[in-house]
Amino acid sequence: MSVELPFEKPLEDLRKKIDHLKKVGQDQQIDFTEELARLEERYKELEDEIYSNLSAANIMHLARLHQRPTTLDYIPLVFTDFIELHGDRLFADDLAIVGGLAKLNGVPVTVVGHQRGKDTKDNIQRFFGSPHPEGFRKALRFMQQANKFGRPIITFIDTKGAYPGDTAEARGQSEAIARNLREMALFGVPVICVVIGEGGSGGALALGVGNRVLMLENSIYSVISPNGAASILWKDASKADQAAEAMKITAKDLKEFGVIEEIIPEPKGGAHRDPAVQAESIRDALWRHLQELSALEPEQLIEDRYRKFRAIGKFAELAPAMSETP
Amino acid sequence: MGTNAAPNKTESGAEERPKREIPEGLMNRCSKCGNIQFTKELEKNLKVCSTCGHHFRLNAWERIAMTVDEGSFAEIDANLVSEDPLEFPGYKKKLAQQTENSGLKDGIVTGTGEIGGFPVAIGVMSFDFFSGSMGSVIGEKIARVIELAGEKDLPLILFSTSGGARMQESILSLMQMAKTSAALAKFQDHGGLFISVFTDPTMGGVSASFASLGDYNLAEPGALVGFAGRIVIEQTIRQKLPDNFQTAEFNLKNGQLDKVVHRKDMKSFLTKLLDMHAVKGVRTDVR
Numbered sequence A: 001m002s003v004e005l006p007f008e009k010p011l012e013d014l015r016k017k018i019d020h021l022k023k024v025g026q027d028q029q030i031d032f033t034e035e036l037a038r039l040e041e042r043y044k045e046l047e048d049e050i051y052s053n054l055s056a057a058n059i060m061h062l063a064r065l066h067q068r069p070t071t072l073d074y075i076p077l078v079f080t081d082f083i084e085l086h087g088d089r090l091f092a093d094d095l096a097i098v099g100g101l102a103k104l105n106g107v108p109v110t111v112v113g114h115q116r117g118k119d120t121k122d123n124i125q126r127f128f129g130s131p132h133p134e135g136f137r138k139a140l141r142f143m144q145q146a147n148k149f150g151r152p153i154i155t156f157i158d159t160k161g162a163y164p165g166d167t168a169e170a171r172g173q174s175e176a177i178a179r180n181l182r183e184m185a186l187f188g189v190p191v192i193c194v195v196i197g198e199g200g201s202g203g204a205l206a207l208g209v210g211n212r213v214l215m216l217e218n219s220i221y222s223v224i225s226p227n228g229a230a231s232i233l234w235k236d237a238s239k240a241d242q243a244a245e246a247m248k249i250t251a252k253d254l255k256e257f258g259v260i261e262e263i264i265p266e267p268k269g270g271a272h273r274d275p276a277v278q279a280e281s282i283r284d285a286l287w288r289h290l291q292e293l294s295a296l297e298p299e300q301l302i303e304d305r306y307r308k309f310r311a312i313g314k315f316a317e318l319a320p321a322m323s324e325t326p
Numbered sequence B: 001m002g003t004n005a006a007p008n009k010t011e012s013g014a015e016e017r018p019k020r021e022i023p024e025g026l027m028n029r030c031s032k033c034g035n036i037q038f039t040k041e042l043e044k045n046l047k048v049c050s051t052c053g054h055h056f057r058l059n060a061w062e063r064i065a066m067t068v069d070e071g072s073f074a075e076i077d078a079n080l081v082s083e084d085p086l087e088f089p090g091y092k093k094k095l096a097q098q099t100e101n102s103g104l105k106d107g108i109v110t111g112t113g114e115i116g117g118f119p120v121a122i123g124v125m126s127f128d129f130f131s132g133s134m135g136s137v138i139g140e141k142i143a144r145v146i147e148l149a150g151e152k153d154l155p156l157i158l159f160s161t162s163g164g165a166r167m168q169e170s171i172l173s174l175m176q177m178a179k180t181s182a183a184l185a186k187f188q189d190h191g192g193l194f195i196s197v198f199t200d201p202t203m204g205g206v207s208a209s210f211a212s213l214g215d216y217n218l219a220e221p222g223a224l225v226g227f228a229g230r231i232v233i234e235q236t237i238r239q240k241l242p243d244n245f246q247t248a249e250f251n252l253k254n255g256q257l258d259k260v261v262h263r264k265d266m267k268s269f270l271t272k273l274l275d276m277h278a279v280k281g282v283r284t285d286v287r
Helices: A006-028 A033-051 A056-063 A071-078 A120-125 A133-148 A166-170 A173-184 A201-205 A226-233 A237-247 A251-256 A275-294 A298-310 B039-044 B060-067 B091-102 B136-152 B167-189 B230-237 B248-253 B263-276
Strands: A080-084 A097-104 A107-114 A153-159 A191-200 A212-216 A220-222 A262-264 A315-317 B027-029 B036-038 B074-076 B080-082 B108-115 B118-125 B156-162 B194-203 B216-219
Touching: A006 A033, A056 A191, A056 A220, A056 A237, A071 A097, A071 A107, A071 A153, A071 A275, A097 A133, A097 A275, A107 A133, A133 A153, A133 A173, A153 A201, A166 B230, A173 A201, A173 B167, A191 A201, A191 A275, A201 B167, A212 A251, A212 A275, A220 A251, A220 B167, A226 A237, A226 B167, A237 B167, A251 A262, A262 A275, A298 B167, A315 B136, B027 B039, B036 B039, B060 B108, B060 B118, B060 B263, B074 B136, B080 B136, B108 B136, B108 B263, B118 B136, B118 B263, B136 B156, B136 B167, B167 B194, B194 B263, B216 B248, B216 B263
Parallel strands: A107 A153, A153 A191, A191 A212, A191 A220, A212 A262, B118 B156, B156 B194, B194 B216
Antiparallel strands: A080 A097, A097 A107, A315 B080, B027 B036, B074 B108, B108 B118
């Protein structure tokens, strides 16, 4: 286990100590059973201590960990019979977005998500998971198809944000995102969104207008990356950790704000420690919400989604108030 | 009319020229070409530079005075104010400063009125309040004016100007994009007419939500309209972008706008467009 996450350093140190003691015991035929048991006990305590008290900044680092499972890692674990589809029919096949048809516990659904790369080459192909307009339009095409055929829509959100490029602007980055927001509001099928890693800004929201929005325990969701916020607010991108705390970006924060419906717990140490177990809890959560939503008629699903987003926001209305609060 | 007519900085570099003495309030320097003109003349010219045609930024009340028929504007939701839901460092203080500077409670004024005699629901954003950044109040006021337009069967006109989302409200500000777009979805799905006018500048979360969803998307000449900021893009692609990047004209050329409309023609153009929608359906019995 290499330490990419500084907060895991004490754990790694202790693990080394345990391994060392084991080796010494074997080499010199000494019985350390008791000491080892004690150290393992201490390791578990330390793990609990560290992982149950993660700061927002540390959660951000975990959410961005390159070993963290991506959309394409989860799809075969959560669903069966995945058929990947391609292209927006207008311009290109943006590989920062993946999706297609699949079955969730035997029920056909459309699944679509952001896709980060696994290595440098993959990342370049996939623009580090940051879609161009054609990516959002590809996602929209899949979702419209689902709507037409009455299939539920599942989205996986994992992006630093829409790609900031000149060609992206020229092809209408704003319009592409805006259109998704509007069209997603009108789908007469259940839409369930899961933030699996980083939910960055409009590029994340463009897949995020769901009846239910769920977040993995160590994922984040924010209006601008904490790095971006730090450089705008304090002219210093290196203060991202500080911004992460101030911006309330964790699943717990968003649950309190009423922006998300549920936090899906992660295996100890993060989703990457056990993607199969993580996938199982994602499937269970999706299934539960899908069953609830399936009881609603198309019009009710639209109204349910509208009410959810219409209610988000915090403001005060000074007297004399002429109009009523929703 | 407000008094905050100070020309805002642009990236044109005009600010760097040696300063000549300008009597406070009496005269104005164009941030684009550096031309100095009498404030009175500038105002008579709808705050468009007489030399280069640069459109100075307007605050919400100036815009309303220029656009809505005199005496017809009735403001709604005037008493909505921002809270500090995240207890974000410095936010409350900054809000107070913004109100002091602009005389506004937040970055948009909404209401009903008439344009060329046609009744409309209208919202006008103001860059002089917190750079027009969209937080809960702007999102709520836009959603309400959209719903009002739906209830009263009025055409909807929104003038946008915004630096983007209001970071100090983080996720709540992001969700205003979904909220306003969902409200528009409902309104437009029921046949509602929405005319969106981009003014300088309209960026980020506002550009990427309601502002781009007009049945007709218009912009003032030279208005900066885009999603990501120039600096971020230049850093990403490691290239210098052309001067006209993300201008209204750039967006028109790239198919993102229906028309670029000069300020002096805006009211008559809106009137013309509203007239086109005054009769619904296929009818030949009206003249």
